Amino acid sequence: MYESFFNLKQKPFELVPSPDFLFLSRSHKKALTYLKYGVTERVGFMLLTGEVGSGKTTLIRNMIRGLDSDIILSKVFNTKVSSEQLISLINEDFGLEVSGKDKVTLLRELNDFLIEQYAKKSNPILVIDEAQNLTPELLEEVRMLSNLETDDAKLLQIILVGQPELKKVLARPELRQLRQRISISCHIQPITRAETEDYIFHRLEVAGNRDAVVFEEGTIDAVYNFSRGIPRLINIVCDFLMLSAFVEETRRISSDLVREVIGELETENRFWQDSDSISSKIENIMKEIESLKRVTSELQKRLAAGQKDAVRLPSTRSTYEYREP
Numbered sequence: 001m002y003e004s005f006f007n008l009k010q011k012p013f014e015l016v017p018s019p020d021f022l023f024l025s026r027s028h029k030k031a032l033t034y035l036k037y038g039v040t041e042r043v044g045f046m047l048l049t050g051e052v053g054s055g056k057t058t059l060i061r062n063m064i065r066g067l068d069s070d071i072i073l074s075k076v077f078n079t080k081v082s083s084e085q086l087i088s089l090i091n092e093d094f095g096l097e098v099s100g101k102d103k104v105t106l107l108r109e110l111n112d113f114l115i116e117q118y119a120k121k122s123n124p125i126l127v128i129d130e131a132q133n134l135t136p137e138l139l140e141e142v143r144m145l146s147n148l149e150t151d152d153a154k155l156l157q158i159i160l161v162g163q164p165e166l167k168k169v170l171a172r173p174e175l176r177q178l179r180q181r182i183s184i185s186c187h188i189q190p191i192t193r194a195e196t197e198d199y200i201f202h203r204l205e206v207a208g209n210r211d212a213v214v215f216e217e218g219t220i221d222a223v224y225n226f227s228r229g230i231p232r233l234i235n236i237v238c239d240f241l242m243l244s245a246f247v248e249e250t251r252r253i254s255s256d257l258v259r260e261v262i263g264e265l266e267t268e269n270r271f272w273q274d275s276d277s278i279s280s281k282i283e284n285i286m287k288e289i290e291s292l293k294r295v296t297s298e299l300q301k302r303l304a305a306g307q308k309d310a311v312r313l314p315s316t317r318s319t320y321e322y323r324e325p
């Protein structure tokens with residue numbers, strides 16, 4: 001919309017994880033180097049974590065693009081799936097036929113495929129993004145895939161990518177084995193104040209005009225303070241700033257404009273937070289109703305069976321559990 005006004009080829013602050021825009025902060029650079037090393041050295045299991053919007057998907061997409069030609073890739077971006085669906089997604093992305101096949105067949109075919117690739121000296125990699133949504137059971141299945149190996153080499157390398165909750169899931173005792181296999185683990189940190197400035201100008205430059213706007217003194221500090229160094233939040237503020245500047249037909253980003261835009265975003269955030277807390281309250285009430293229904297039906301059954309003594313009402317409101325007399 002505002003591209004031509006600012007002499008830009010494309011929008012600089014879109015929310016899609018476009019690898020072309022990758023800015024290498026210290027932390028992004030370190031993660032990228034570690035992952036590339038892990039892939040080249042075939043270390044087996046790798047983990048990439050970072051806060052929501054910190055740049056995990058952007059980084060992994062950029063890394064994928066720069067991979068050598070001997071690398072064969074399967075990417076899974078949908079993790080709210082059953083174990084059969086997961087194997088199916090993996091095989092499909094490796095180019096295997098999946099329709100109408102059961103899990104045992106899918107696993108056998110994956111194994112055969114990996115052995116074939118090993119013979120051809122190819123390097124198959126599986127990237128699972130949004131891995132924080134995988135259940136512990138699915139993570140265990142993923143670990144089993146890493147068991148596919150010959151006497152001297154791993155047949156499949158796996159990169160798990162996810163938000164910090166992924167680490168919490170991995171901390172469970174039953175996932176000890178998986179945890180022990182992770183050879184490379186990187187966490188993307190929020191970017192610093194100085195990097196925020198470089199990040200903004202880097203994105204403007206990639207979009208076609210580094211000098212599209214002039215940030216007045218203190219305005220980048222305000223963007224940094226609002227975003228706490230999270231690139232997605234920087235993009236949201238900056239896109240909004242450019243739009244507002246366009247409306248006012250100016251190329252200067254003033255303190256007043258920043259204050260106004262951040263004020264609006266904060267009001268909006270509060271609205272969503274309130275909605276979140278209302279919906280979580282409703283969810284809790286629904287859970288209590290469900291639990292009450294279970295208790296009531298249990299009590300009715302016991303009464304019907306003449307077990308009057310077996311009926312005790314729970315003493316605390318928060319636990320509507322049936323307790324044995």
Ligand SMILES: Nc1ncnc2c1ncn2[C@@H]1O[C@H](COP(=O)(O)OP(=O)(O)OP(=O)(O)O)[C@@H](O)[C@H]1O
Pocket residue numbers: 013014015016017018021022023024025028050051052053054055056057058059163231232235
């Ligand atoms: N290092 C970076 N260089 C350029 N743009 C970035 C960088 N990191 C993040 N971004 C931008 O920030 C936004 C969010 O990035 P991305 O989707 O990669 O985050 P994420 O960590 O995968 O988030 P989520 O946890 O929601 O999956 C995107 O618009 C992306 O282009």
Ligand SMILES: [Mg+2]
Pocket residue numbers: 056057058129130
């Ligand atoms: Mg992502």
